[in-house]
Amino acid sequence: MPVTIHDVAKEAGVSTSTVSKVLNHWTTISSDTTARVNAAIIKLNYTPNARAVSFARKSTRNIVYLTSLGKDEAYRNPHMFDIMCGVHKELTKHGYTLTLVDTSDEAFPGESVHNVIDGKYSDGLIIHGSAVTKDLSKLITEQDYPHIIIGHPGFESNLCWIDPNHALAGQFAARHMLLCEYSSVAFIGGKKTDYISTQRLKGFVGGMYDYGYYIPASHIGYTDSSITESYEAAYSMLTDRRPPRAIVCENNTIALGVVKAIENLSLKIPDEIALLLFDVYPYSNIIFPKPTVIDINVYDMGIQAGDIMLRKLKNPSLFVQSYTTLPILIQGQSTQPLRKQ
Amino acid sequence: MPVTIHDVAKEAGVSTSTVSKVLNHWTTISSDTTARVNAAIIKLNYTPNARAVSFARKSTRNIVYLTSLGKDEAYRNPHMFDIMCGVHKELTKHGYTLTLVDTSDEAFPGESVHNVIDGKYSDGLIIHGSAVTKDLSKLITEQDYPHIIIGHPGFESNLCWIDPNHALAGQFAARHMLLCEYSSVAFIGGKKTDYISTQRLKGFVGGMYDYGYYIPASHIGYTDSSITESYEAAYSMLTDRRPPRAIVCENNTIALGVVKAIENLSLKIPDEIALLLFDVYPYSNIIFPKPTVIDINVYDMGIQAGDIMLRKLKNPSLFVQSYTTLPILIQGQSTQPLRKQ
DNA sequence: CTGAAAGCGCTTACAG
DNA sequence: CTGAAAGCGCTTACAG
Numbered sequence: 199m200p201v202t203i204h205d206v207a208k209e210a211g212v213s214t215s216t217v218s219k220v221l222n223h224w225t226t227i228s229s230d231t232t233a234r235v236n237a238a239i240i241k242l243n244y245t246p247n248a249r250a251v252s253f254a255r256k257s258t259r260n261i262v263y264l265t266s267l268g269k270d271e272a273y274r275n276p277h278m279f280d281i282m283c284g285v286h287k288e289l290t291k292h293g294y295t296l297t298l299v300d301t302s303d304e305a306f307p308g309e310s311v312h313n314v315i316d317g318k319y320s321d322g323l324i325i326h327g328s329a330v331t332k333d334l335s336k337l338i339t340e341q342d343y344p345h346i347i348i349g350h351p352g353f354e355s356n357l358c359w360i361d362p363n364h365a366l367a368g369q370f371a372a373r374h375m376l377l378c379e380y381s382s383v384a385f386i387g388g389k390k391t392d393y394i395s396t397q398r399l400k401g402f403v404g405g406m407y408d409y410g411y412y413i414p415a416s417h418i419g420y421t422d423s424s425i426t427e428s429y430e431a432a433y434s435m436l437t438d439r440r441p442p443r444a445i446v447c448e449n450n451t452i453a454l455g456v457v458k459a460i461e462n463l464s465l466k467i468p469d470e471i472a473l474l475l476f477d478v479y480p481y482s483n484i485i486f487p488k489p490t491v492i493d494i495n496v497y498d499m500g501i502q503a504g505d506i507m508l509r510k511l512k513n514p515s516l517f518v519q520s521y522t523t524l525p526i527l528i529q530g531q532s533t534q535p536l537r538k539q
Numbered sequence: 540m541p542v543t544i545h546d547v548a549k550e551a552g553v554s555t556s557t558v559s560k561v562l563n564h565w566t567t568i569s570s571d572t573t574a575r576v577n578a579a580i581i582k583l584n585y586t587p588n589a590r591a592v593s594f595a596r597k598s599t600r601n602i603v604y605l606t607s608l609g610k611d612e613a614y615r616n617p618h619m620f621d622i623m624c625g626v627h628k629e630l631t632k633h634g635y636t637l638t639l640v641d642t643s644d645e646a647f648p649g650e651s652v653h654n655v656i657d658g659k660y661s662d663g664l665i666i667h668g669s670a671v672t673k674d675l676s677k678l679i680t681e682q683d684y685p686h687i688i689i690g691h692p693g694f695e696s697n698l699c700w701i702d703p704n705h706a707l708a709g710q711f712a713a714r715h716m717l718l719c720e721y722s723s724v725a726f727i728g729g730k731k732t733d734y735i736s737t738q739r740l741k742g743f744v745g746g747m748y749d750y751g752y753y754i755p756a757s758h759i760g761y762t763d764s765s766i767t768e769s770y771e772a773a774y775s776m777l778t779d780r781r782p783p784r785a786i787v788c789e790n791n792t793i794a795l796g797v798v799k800a801i802e803n804l805s806l807k808i809p810d811e812i813a814l815l816l817f818d819v820y821p822y823s824n825i826i827f828p829k830p831t832v833i834d835i836n837v838y839d840m841g842i843q844a845g846d847i848m849l850r851k852l853k854n855p856s857l858f859v860q861s862y863t864t865l866p867i868l869i870q871g872q873s874t875q876p877l878r879k880q
Numbered sequence: 881c882t883g884a885a886a887g888c889g890c891t892t893a894c895a896g
Numbered sequence: 897c898t899g900a901a902a903g904c905g906c907t908t909a910c911a912g
Contacts, residue, residue: 247658247659248659253591267623267628269625269838272620272623272624278613279613280613282608283609283610284610287644295638295660297601297637297639303628312586313586316584318541319636425825484792
């Protein structure tokens with residue numbers, strides 16, 4: 199038979215209320231009693247029944263992480279799981295648990311959310327941006343349910359969200375290029391309709407402009423993010439009569455195409471052409487020489503999401519909509535070493 | 540105020556016991572009463588309080604997934620998360636939830652497991668093989684706690700586990716090569732101490748042998764799984780006086796090195812040299828021509844783990860130790876097309 | 881076929 | 897500083 203609070207109370211010669219108070223660190227208990235109760239707890243190896251606690255307390259100390267969990271999602275979108283790990287880390291630190299809910303295979307995703315909320319499975323909801331629909335938004339807002347969205351939803355709303363600052367990452371790229379004294383820099387990105395690519399480009403162009411450099415249209419490439427198109431974009435820029443001195447690649451696949459073009463033209467990195475990438479993942483580690491990369495610490499973004507969730511639980515009126523996660527620069531050998539730090 | 544079972548009972552004009560019985564599909568309730576209760580449930584939009592249910596029932600309908608959830612784990616080991624998604628899928632289907640527990644940052648991982656078990660957080664434990672220690676094994680075995688290990692632990696035990704059959708995958712590779720009528724086939728693998736690589740090699744060599752083909756030592760390469768060493772291994776085999784007609788690459792990184800050697804020697808795939816890889820992830824999709832791959836459906840392995848867990852909960856004496864997940868062959872253009880299917 | 885009542889293991893006003 | 901008692905929202909023998 200599992201040991202209960204009654205067993206502990208009997209062992210310590212006190213009431214169950216007193217044991218409960220010791221367990222919850224009430225300050226009104228004498229140190230003598232506290233000691234006796236703790237001794238009994240250790241002697242009996244007592245662990246409170248989490249179900250009973252959560253039931254009596256009317257709070258679960260559990261948060262639900264809502265996202266798409268289909269087959270191959272882990273390969274397609276590992277960042278999402280890295281964020282999840284960050285969230286988990288922060289919640290665990292404060293005694294909360296994390297439960298997963300999938301949105302990938304139901305007709306109406308609101309159904310499971312409705313269950314989570316009305317079934318009181320959790321105290322709050324952390325939702326990956328890709329899983330947010332307008333229906334969901336309405337449901338959460340109406341119920342005024344504690345939540346935080348990771349990655350801002352594609353529409354205006356009163357939801358709370360955080361998001362990495364991709365434009366700022368673009369500015370970082372510009373700044374680094376100028377520190378390396380490259381003024382003629384090209385940018386090869388994804389489609390014009392791609393949100394992240396557009397933000398990075400915007401930040402980059404703006405950043406260069408702030409220092410007095412203007413990027414001509416011929417030095418901006420839009421691709422479908424395939425190796426083939428990126429190769430072609432880079433090849434044509436590099437064989438132009440005024441080739442760029444450096445290329446910023448908006449993602450890893452683009453970088454592969456660009457590197458291939460550079461190899462085929464037998465150019466030396468970084469002496470003849472410099473390279474800067476966004477994201478470490480998934481190919482930066484198979485590019486030689488080791489590339490200089492601007493990365494986003496999404497694990498840290500998960501930690502922030504967890505932290506905000508916890509703060510919201512204490513203060514339900516807390517409202518957050520912000521670009522919160524800063525990019526970091528990882529210096530490699532694909533750009534000139536800086537004169538001094 | 541949330542609506543409770545009492546509200547439903549009052550609305551339907553019955554007792555709470557009766558409502559509970561309808562909720563739990565007891566067969567003793569008249570269809571007339573059932574209809575009235577269901578109508579009340581819909582009218583009031585009632586959802587049972589999961590906490591109360593789990594508490595009263597003394598079963599949580601929750602399973603804990605125990606694994607390492609540190610930073611970058613999602614990039615290092617996405618398979619683990621794919622498995623997790625499979626587990627989640629199967630559990631959800633049967634009304635169970637999945638909660639995550641991290642093993643990556645504690646001095647004694649048994650601590651959190653002890654909590655999970657004694658705190659009655661869940662009905663069972665699914666543990667990723669990499670997280671299993673002897674202490675943990677002892678704890679679980681002593682408590683006779685429902686569990687299933689994914690990937691067999693590195694030591695003998697009475698734990699229940701399932702694991703993909705890597706040796707069988709090796710046999711598949713041999714069989715496919717012979718169907719393509721390649722008899723001179725090389726194998727480039729990881730270190731001799733690598734478990735998966737060794738199993739795949741063993742299955743491959745054995746499979747070839749079963750059909751009467753013997754792989755000479757010169758056609759077996761051991762590497763540190765780096766592009767450089769794989770390149771060198773392939774280069775030396777291909778420039779040998781009796782080069783292989785096909786190469787089996789034990790993982791994706793090795794394949795990159797091998798492809799590079801093939802390119803540098805200007806050999807044509809598959810006409811001059813054929814290629815077969817293990818694993819789709821992470822680089823098979825950047826290799827041209829699209830390679831023929833032997834993959835393991837680890838998502839499906841997660842589903843199986845979930846299924847076994849559920850069966851164990853019904854029948855605690857169920858004991859499983861088996862190589863359960865079958866490899867699949869994905870035909871690409873790096874081997875001859877087969878004569879007929 | 882239905883309901884009254886005990887109980888799941890805690891927490892928390894409230895009284896002392 | 898401590899304890900008796902009510903209550904969290906269900907389930908489940910048990911009686912009828």
